[in-house]
Each structure stands twice: as structure tokens, then as C-alpha cells.
Amino acid sequence: MKIEAKNVKFFYGQDQVLKDISMSIKKNTVTALIGPSGCGKSTFLRLFNRMNDLIEGARLEGEILIDGVDIYNKNINVNELRKTIGMVFQKPNPFPKTIYENVAYGLKVNGVSDKNIIEESVEQSLKQAALWEEVKDKLKKSAFALSGGQQQRLCIARALAVKPSILLMDEPASALDPISSIKIEELIYQLKSSYTILIVTHNMQQASRTSDKTAFFYMGELVEFDDTRTLFTNPKKERTQNYITGRFG
């Protein structure tokens, strides 16, 4: 057992956006989070690397456990925690630095200064993110010179460089063209063997193609959580049925 949410409730000020969610996720699986806009998918995802800590007035009830440890425990070092959990955002967000520096950033802020180690890790991460061949001759160029799809793979490489065990992806392909989007999907498929992946997506095909398990959220509630194939072919709840067949949402 790797990741567990126990009776999670989440509030932005007075607004409760997550209502008593419990869910457990196994190691080295891909879990898709689906549901209509505003149902709380991103909020839920961002609980696992404590990204919501940055929001003033937000409040969590319940527990998030990773390998049995409550990550909201007082003794947890948030920076250390975030090192073990990579995140990829909806819009590619490379830093205003070179391609090389973007990937090296995570290592450097975590105190790695050995040039050889960094260089090796940059190359390895870029290879893992299927970007190495395209950028190996222009590592010193600005990351903004890359296309959107390349930028997103760079952001994945950047996350992989710090060797996380969990990857959180919030609609990683929604801002990309279909071909780049497929590339990201293939990448997710390859990364699965060594990472536990949570991915938010609005794209049903993408969810069914990439994930082992799918969780359907609706208005802050976890309506259904099951094997992806079961959920898409034989959903138990009518709401899920309506959503995946496109009758609402």
C-alpha cells in the first residue's frame, strides 16, 4: 500500500470543496482522476505534495498517508516531502533558464553540487522524458525556445531528476496538440513501472488508455473508484455512466 486518503475534507475559507474522501492507491499504478470542471480534482491532487499549503485560508481535515506516514504531521519537512513527489502542471511552466538549468534546478536546490552527478542526471532524466534526442545539442538554449509539447516533456524531466517515487500530473496534455499529447501518454505508460502516478484528465480516452484505476469525482465527492476497464465498461453508479457517455459535464 502506497498512498492513502482517509476521510479527507477540504475547505477554501467557508467553501467545502472535498467531502469525506477515502481512497487508497497501490504502488506503481496509474490512477486517473476524472470529473466535471470544478469538482475538486486539482484540489485533491495537490493535497499529496502539500501544494495547497500555499493558499491562504485553506484547511484540511482527515489524513493523507504515504507509506503509512501522515504527511500533514507536524514533524514532516515539506521540502523533503516534495522532493519525493514530482508534479507536472496543466500549462508547461519551465523556468526562465536554459534547458540544462531547468532539469538541474531540482538537484541544485536540494544541495547537489557535483557537476558530474548533475550532468549525468540531466541526461538521464531527459532520456526518460523522451526529449534527449531533440535537445541534446541545445542544452544551453533557453527553455522557451522549445515547443509547448517539448516544454511539457522538459517539465517532466525536471520532475524526474530529483528521483521522486510519486508523480502528480494535472491535465498534463490539455494544452498540447494531439501528437504531443500522445507522446506524453506513451511516456506515462513507460514511467509506470517505476513510479506511482496520479493523473487528472478531462479526456476519457486518455484516462482509459493510460490508467489502471479511475476515480470519478462529482461536486467534491468521490462517486466511484474502480479498475479503469470496469469503470468505463460497467460503471456501478448512474452519475458515472452519464458522465463517461458524455450526457453531462
Added chain:
Amino acid sequence: MKEKIIEKLLLFCALLTIFTTLGIIAVLLIQSFNFFKEVSFFDFVTDTEWTPLFSNKRYGILPLLSGTLLTTLIAVLVAVPIGLIIAIYLSEYAPKKVRSILKPSLEILAAVPTVVYGYFALVYVTPFLQSIFPSLSGFNSLSPGLMMGIMILPLVSSLSEDALYAVPKFLKEGSFALGATRFQTAWKVMVPAAFSGIAVSVILAISRAIGETMIVAIAAGQQPRLTFNPFVPVETATTYIVQVSSGDVPHDSIEYRTIFAVGMSLFVITLILNNISFWLKRKYQATYS
């Protein structure tokens, strides 16, 4: 009918400002041209003495420029680090409440009449500094430079803070998500991302310091001197212009025309700075859209 009159009136106002500016530039150009008929341009930019009001007339702008440069440099050395630290604190650390109080309070600093800063420099800061550095003259560039730094501080802090605040949130989150601390995020991601805005704020502050007249006229002295010693009296370009235009120099004399040549030099410097900031803005604007 009424609409038409209003429209004409507005147009008239717009044209008036344009013509005023053009008029000023024309006067500057013509008078400088007349000046350079009598003084060689080469002497003007290379001579190290500025004594147009003495019997042994020398027309080297360098001493005035060094006075301006020195006071400006001191001001910038004060305003840029402190201003940047304040900007980072306000945008990255301060709770919303603190920010909403601190930012306007800082901007008040810019609203203090500069004559107040000038007298403060002369009457309080210089004597205080003299108690630390006995060799400090009564007029010097250190004390007005420091005061000028405080005057332009809000310009740097406020505009830099705006620039930092405008950096997209997802960039900051990207850094935190990799385990970076707040300080690492601010310093290694936010500041570079806001670089053009910060640079523009610094350039604006420099322009403001170069053009500042009152503080230096009061506290820096009126002795043109090619030096980078902050302890001795100097004269800035602006102070010289005040000195001559408020004195009794005949209007159609070479002495009088010197102020246009000096004014022209200031104008050119500020124009260059303006262009740099414009170019910086354009160059870095398209980055996040």
C-alpha cells in the same frame, strides 16, 4: 457641436504638450549649437576642469558628470539592494495584510518634498556621519547620495514588487514542487522571471537620481571636481544649472549657454537610459503569455 468643441480642445491640449516638448528640445539644441561654436566638443568631453565662471575658463563636463555619477551611484547602492529585498519580502513572504499596509507607507517616501531630504542631509546626516568619519567635509556626495537613495527606494521596491507579483503563480509552484525553499524560489526563479521589470525599475530610479537637483544642490556643494571620493564637496550637473540660472550671468553670454550644453548632456543620458528600459521591456515581455 458640443462634441466637436470638446474634441478640438482635447486635441489642442495634446498638441500643446508635444509642442512644448519640441520647443524645449529646440532651444536646447540651438543654444548648445551656439555653445559649441565657441567651445570645441572635444575639449567639452575630455577636459578635466570646469571653470566657465572664472577668468581662466575651462569647459570640461567631466567634473560635473563625475559629481552626478558619484551621488547617483551612492543612491543606487542604497536603493537597489534594499529595494529588492523589500520587494521580495512584500511579494513572497508578507501576509496580505502586512503588504497592504507596508506598500503604501513606503510610497510616502517618494512624496516627501526633496528640499526636506536636502536639508535633512545637510543638517542631520552630514554631522552624524562626521562623528564617524571626521575627515568628511560639510558638503560631500556621501550624505546627499544616501538621502537620494532613500528617496528613490520606493521606486525600486514598488515597481520591482509589481514585477515579482506579476510572475505567474504556476512558476512559483513549479519551484516549490521540486522541494525548493521560499528563498530559493524567490531568488532563483521569481527574480529572474521578473528581471525585465526589476531592471526597468532600477533604470527609472537611476534616471530620477541623475535628474535630482534639490538634495544635491543643498548638501553636495558647488565645487566641480573630477573625483570619486565621496567625502569631498562636488558639484552635479543639475546643481550647476541651478547655480547659473539663479545667478546674475548675462543672458547672451557663453557662461549662460553652458547650462544648455550641460542640460543637453543630461537629456542625452536620460534618453539613452529610457531607450534601454524600453528595449528591455520589449525583449522580455513575450516570455509568459
